Amino acid sequence: MWKFSVRRILIMIPQLFVLSLLIFVLAKMMPGDALSGQIDPNIDPARIEELRIEMGWYDPWHEQYARWVGGVMQGDFGMSFRFKMPVTELIGQRIVNSFWLSVATLILTYLIAIPLGITSGRYNDTFRDQLITGYSYVGFATPLFIFALVMLWVFGFQLQWFPTSGSVEPGMEPGTFDYFMSKFYHLLLPALSMALITTFNTILYLRNEIIDTKQKDFILLARSKGASESRVYNQHIFRNSLLPIAAFFGFEITGLIGGSIFIENIFGYPGMGQLLIESISLRDFSVVTATTLLFGIASILGALISDIILSLVDPRIRIK
Amino acid sequence: MAEKLLEIKNLKTSFRIKDDYFAAVDDVSLNVNKNEVLAIVGESGCGKSALAFSIMGLHTRAKMEGDILYKGENIVGISPSKLNKLRGKHMGMIFQDPLTALNPLMIIGDQIGEALLLHNKEMSKTQRKEKVIDLLNKVGIPRPEYVYEQFPHELSGGMRQRVVIATAIANEPELLIADEPTTALDVTIQSQILDLIKDLKDDMNSGIVLITHDLGVVAEMADRVAVMYAGEIVEIAEVTELFEEPLHPYTRSLFNSVPNASEEQDRLHVIQGIVPSLQNLPRTGCRFAPRIPWIDESAHEAHPELHEVKPGHFVRCTCYKHFRFPEEVGKEEEHHGVS
Ligand SMILES: Nc1ncnc2c1ncn2[C@@H]1O[C@H](COP(=O)(O)OP(=O)(O)OP(=O)(O)O)[C@@H](O)[C@H]1O
Ligand SMILES: [Mg+2]
Secondary structure, X not given: OHHHXXXXXXXXXXXXXXXXXXXXXXXXXXXXXXXXXXXXXXOOHHHHHHHHHHHOOOOOHHHHHHHHHHHHHOOOOOEEOOOOEEHHHHHHHHHHHHHHHHHHHHHHHHHHHHHHHHHHHHOOOOHHHHHHHHHHHHHHHOOHHHXXXXXHHHHHHHOOOOOOOOOOOOOOOOOOHHHHXXXXXXXXXXXXXXXXXXXXXXXXXXXXXXXXXXXXHHHHHHHHHOOOHHHHHHHHHHHHHHHHHHHHHHHHHHHHHHHHHHHHHHOOOOOHHHHXXXXXXXXXXXXXXXXXXXXXXXXXXXXXXXXXXXXXXXXXXXXX | OOOEEEEEEEEEEEEEEOOEEEEEEEEEXXXXXXXXXXXXXXXXXXXXXXXXXHHHOOOOOOEEEXXXXXXXXXXXXXXXXXXXXXXXXXXXXXOOXXXXXXXXXXXXXXXXXXXXXHHOOOOOHHHHHHHHHHXXXXXXXXXXXXXXXXOHHHOOHHHHHHHHHXXXXXXXXXXXXXXXXXXXXXXXXXXHHHHHHHHHHHHHOOEEEEEEOOHHHHHHHOOEEEEEEOOEEEEEEEHHHHHHOOOOHHHHHHHHOOOOOOOXXXXXXXXXXXXXXXXXXXXXXXOOHHHOOOOOHHXXXXXXXXXXXXXXXXXXXXXXHHOOOHHHHHHHHHHHHHO
């Protein structure tokens, strides 16, 4: 088990290297930089050139890359040109916001998907199952951003049950219970919108997994031993069908990142996704690379968590 | 008179395909006695497993008509809790593919132990473990204490089949149903497993339904043989009787398609065509007729029934009286030509 985990973690080093290189190159290829947007005619173009040299814009790429990675290792992502503050500081609160939004979305997703998937798979081809698969197909066919807009309009603006932007009521004292509740209240609608629309994957996957497991020989053997229907499900079917869902966890996180970019922008939720879009349009080079890198790292970590969960629950993967 | 253990009367098991029901087991009647091996033979798709599953009540969505009497009590349509008291305790089943018959996430000991746990609530944990180790010994698994803790993927196919057998016999059932227990295994393992089943039968005096399409296995194991074709039983007889005098065209084709070293054969007879799928099964007249087109239609009965040609030897449809292989027909004509 330990050997497996250590080996699995070592694999991440080349993954991280390739990821950082890719992000760096792509960012370099983005047209323009933070200064080319400055159309203030009062600024002397020669001064801009000077600034570029100062920033190291014309240094060889590998030197720039090394400088960047070196900084990142120490938690220094450079300065944001637009916000005139260290990127690390800029990201600080947003990453916490995004983290909680993701956690809430994941919890809601599984809270919705697991019971529905189980019901649908266990009673397949009944009315209940048709209702649930119907919902899944609607979820599949509806674009997230349209659904999120509708949710925002209905529950935020029309019914006014939920706040329509921000991550916390302004003027709250951090650390108090009210502050915490306000945070929770603010992320509920975005998390629910995302969960409702992205669960279809997990529901359909779980359903098919259960239908598949149901007719396996070992289930027939369990029945022929005299196991009751509920025992067959609890002891044999669910454990085997939930396994791939655990394996799916990593992809779930990747999907979540994509979704959160839409969601945070629509709900005006100050998280990493919103920051990314903002800084792309402002060509805030150091912020874009920092957010993309962190998203990438989150995906890699997700895959790691999946593999570790899987190796804990599936004896076939356990490596001695 | 042998003691009747299982009595199947006019059993019809149908599956729903689209909006219609199609019978995979059609009007099957047979008996299994104590301390007897009844072999069921037939090509792939003829309904052997469907029959076995019907007996064990393993069909979750099939329509079942007719009676299956276990020691005189009808078990068709009984409540799940009653059925679960019978299954595993009075009847056990061995499956075709040992690679898929065990739960991949459960250790061997717990899987066999489950059969004990379900029918023996008083048994303590340690007693149960002892009994499981006993069973592992009985089915010839070396190092049972070690295997107890192993997961299925750590065992070979033959060993897994032994585990399945141990599970099936854990409560010494009186009826054992073995659905092609050796088909997925290689030849040396096959005979070991068959020997094991034979020993167990002698041990427990149980009745065994042995499903196979291997006539060698039938010759070695069976007391009586039922031949199935397209969901129906077409012939049923004592094993020696059937091997000496197979009557039904299908039975004779089966025997003829096996290479035979002792007798000289011009060439193997290959049965033409395949077993039709459920929806395309002929439902009237002799179901085998389409595959022996050279036999005159008038030879078949309109509603073929089982005829008792000798005590205990039944054949369906009168066409058996007129049946010749095409090769034989050819030869006879030659003879006529010469004389
Ligand atoms: N659950 C089911 N739903 C629909 N059709 C089924 C079902 N189970 C079996 N059948 C059909 O019933 C027929 C008999 O199948 P069965 O599995 O009993 O054959 P078999 O004699 O055991 O063959 P094999 O030697 O390949 O195991 C086949 O045509 C099969 O397709
Ligand atoms: Mg079968």
